Amino acid sequence: MAKKKTTKKTKTAKAVAPRKSTPVRKKVSFQSPRGMHDLLPEDWRILNKLYSKAAEILEFYGFSRIETPIAEEKELFVRTVGEHTDLVEKEMYSLKSRGREDLVLRPEVTAPVVRSYMEHGMHRLPQPVKLYYFSQVFRYEKPQAGRQRQFWQIGAEILGGESDPVYDTQMILICYKLMEELKLGNVMVGINSIGGTNDRQNYKKKLVDYYKKHSKEICKDCQRRIKTNPLRVLDCKVKGCQPIKENAPIILDNLTSASKAHFKQVLEFLEEAGVPYALRPNLVRGLDYYNRTVFEIFVVREEGDELALLGGGRYDYLAEQLGGRPTPGIGAAIGVERVVNAIKEKNPDFGVPRGRKEVYLVHVGQLAKKRSLSLLEEFRAGGLKVLSNLGKTSLSAQLEAANKAEAPLALILGQKEVFEESIIIRDMKSGAQETVPLEKAVREVKKRL
Ligand code: AMP
Numbered sequence: 001m002a003k004k005k006t007t008k009k010t011k012t013a014k015a016v017a018p019r020k021s022t023p024v025r026k027k028v029s030f031q032s033p034r035g036m037h038d039l040l041p042e043d044w045r046i047l048n049k050l051y052s053k054a055a056e057i058l059e060f061y062g063f064s065r066i067e068t069p070i071a072e073e074k075e076l077f078v079r080t081v082g083e084h085t086d087l088v089e090k091e092m093y094s095l096k097s098r099g100r101e102d103l104v105l106r107p108e109v110t111a112p113v114v115r116s117y118m119e120h121g122m123h124r125l126p127q128p129v130k131l132y133y134f135s136q137v138f139r140y141e142k143p144q145a146g147r148q149r150q151f152w153q154i155g156a157e158i159l160g161g162e163s164d165p166v167y168d169t170q171m172i173l174i175c176y177k178l179m180e181e182l183k184l185g186n187v188m189v190g191i192n193s194i195g196g197t198n199d200r201q202n203y204k205k206k207l208v209d210y211y212k213k214h215s216k217e218i219c220k221d222c223q224r225r226i227k228t229n230p231l232r233v234l235d236c237k238v239k240g241c242q243p244i245k246e247n248a249p250i251i252l253d254n255l256t257s258a259s260k261a262h263f264k265q266v267l268e269f270l271e272e273a274g275v276p277y278a279l280r281p282n283l284v285r286g287l288d289y290y291n292r293t294v295f296e297i298f299v300v301r302e303e304g305d306e307l308a309l310l311g312g313g314r315y316d317y318l319a320e321q322l323g324g325r326p327t328p329g330i331g332a333a334i335g336v337e338r339v340v341n342a343i344k345e346k347n348p349d350f351g352v353p354r355g356r357k358e359v360y361l362v363h364v365g366q367l368a369k370k371r372s373l374s375l376l377e378e379f380r381a382g383g384l385k386v387l388s389n390l391g392k393t394s395l396s397a398q399l400e401a402a403n404k405a406e407a408p409l410a411l412i413l414g415q416k417e418v419f420e421e422s423i424i425i426r427d428m429k430s431g432a433q434e435t436v437p438l439e440k441a442v443r444e445v446k447k448r449l
Helices: 011-015 041-060 074-080 110-119 165-181 197-212 220-228 230-235 239-246 257-273 336-346 366-381 395-404 415-420 438-448
Strands: 071-073 103-105 129-138 150-159 187-193 277-279 291-300 306-314 329-335 359-363 386-388 409-413 422-427 433-437
Touching: 041 129, 041 150, 041 165, 041 336, 071 074, 071 110, 074 103, 074 110, 110 129, 110 150, 110 329, 150 165, 150 336, 165 187, 165 257, 165 291, 165 306, 165 329, 187 257, 197 220, 197 230, 220 230, 230 239, 257 291, 306 336, 329 336, 359 366, 359 395, 366 386, 366 409, 366 415, 366 438, 395 409, 409 415, 409 438, 415 422, 422 438, 433 438
Parallel strands: 187 277, 359 386, 359 409
Antiparallel strands: 071 103, 129 150, 150 329, 187 291, 291 306, 306 329, 409 422, 422 433
């Protein structure tokens, strides 16, 4: 039986007399949350084309689409991305739900895809399994140009099989070709190897020893990073830290011969595939799950600075971190908004439908409006692209709309035409008009386009 609630009057309860309620001021206007934005029709013109281009390339290379839930258990990222990474420590959105699960909005998609691979027994499929996704991710970052709190990634993962350098190269090649075909200007691949767990352990020690000698000269963030996640000091952009970073030990000099051989082959394959790259000894990518090859593709902007459009790397131990069997993996994630911005800047006609051939259905009168509803369906079945605005009434307004839409032909349906089962085809340029039987309309229109 439910316990009866007793309200015990305490001193404090008495003291805290209910305040006079101040009227809650209603918000007068709303905006999208900070760092999150609307994707408008003009963005989707580009996005749709970008997605279809990415899908076309990825499917050619044998990738299939996957989508995972927007939320995952927090532990999934703690174990793989790493407890002491900014992503996990500072940037995750936790969900308050009614259940006891500790859910977060996904801050990245690789760990969820590996989770899904394991959960669905994909190791039983022919290996490697190649998957791609178009997913939204959430990071509580300080919003600025090119950095949102909600953004899209087009990602690809090659899972299972061998940890063969050829897959590293293929992943980089696919990303590079996509960026190249988008005509974004000067794009380049930056690449590095961070070795295996042991190489990294040794290197971290050297790095920490070196940075400890400079602890008074480095920024607060670096002082923290050197204790929690030492490799991250190599990401530091603070001016004062640069000379120290430049003279720091290099991870490539600290690789085992197996890691070196792997990296050498990746580079040889890249040369063979004609993919230009630059070695980036400071490129470490902050997530714990990476090993060996890490890479980014940048666009070099007019101001000379570089903007990362995508990043990726090998993660041969991620599945094991989740309690699974050894499953090599390599993947990449493209920052969609950054690519869309670069497209807008460098390739503004991208996604603009070329040689539009839509015709415009103009109706005059109530009867024609009614008939237009089924007529549009008949046109659709006949494979005609037809624009219309059935809410408009005046003939001139509809013809003006047809003009604006650059429709080459208008199909005019009035009361007389409805009775006679015919329609007028008007050439919008010359103004010439011809009446044809409705049943022949699709054929007659197609003839004229
Ligand atoms: P990451 O998952 O951090 O490797 O990021 C992969 C790509 O996503 C980056 O190269 C960026 O293009 C993009 N990206 C990362 N963080 C953000 C963000 N906060 N806002 C917009 N794009 C981002």
